[in-house]
Amino acid sequence: ARRAGTWAADRCARLLPHEMADFSKVARAGSPEERLLRRLDRTRMPRHVAIIMDGNGRWAKGRGLPRVEGHRAGVAAVRDVIEVAAQLGIEVLTLYAFSVENWKRPRYEVWALMNLLKDYLRRELPQLVDHGIRLQLVGRWRELDPSVVAQLEKALEATADGRGMQLNIALNYSGRCEIVDACRDIVADWAGGERVEIDEETIGRYLYTSGQPDPDLLIRSSGEQRVSNFLLWQIAYAEIWMTDTLWPDFRRRHFMEAIVDFQARNRRFGAVPAADEESAADRGSA
């Protein structure tokens, strides 16, 4: 098992995500992870993977622990997934860490989550920088506690020049709020005299994920089958992969299983498979 600090910074942070990909670092020879790795088609990797990390509370409850212990254990999963995603050359990884709806949780749990985030950034920032990971925040994160905002701004600045994987952390995020914010910004630009065209391209450009490819793959842990207000616009054509595994138990093998499954799917984007199109044309001409 890999632990914090074992991710050797042996690659240049100036490389692009696919150039930074290093499959040889993903798994130990002879491990189940290595068998999964061999099943991955490097030429058909998802560009953007988004994850709803769910099940921390149940993981803790199952062990007779307070809920926050589940969140704490979930950080190990976060670390492993970020590492493997970068090693696999994923361009964008988006993690749903705190939703607008999560404010309804007990004050102590919210406080503990914010502290875990601050601790994570304090501890892991040097590693993120070494690996060229560029942090971006999606959501109304500026409304968080000033101490959290300060830590986030520090991490944004420190990773801004990274040319490796883009790591989006969704904080105080809601897909509906994101669309509302985009509409408000469009209206503000109109009021300022900028006559932007209202089309899909424009809406995409005003979202928090502006300029990024849409998620190809959406992963959700803990057996729940919901989208939970996550990237509502962007997941229009995402493949969804769900696992019963609770987030604190989620590791790189689950991430790779999701990609193997993704690669076996037939993504049609509303069209028909080419073979069917040909046979339909044959019938038409007959």
Ligand code: FPP
């Ligand atoms: C959902 O589990 C998880 C969350 C609301 C928070 C996710 C946060 C972390 C994994 C730790 C901090 C994050 C980073 C990026 C360092 P739940 O509490 O809803 O679980 P339940 O459905 O079993 O109650």
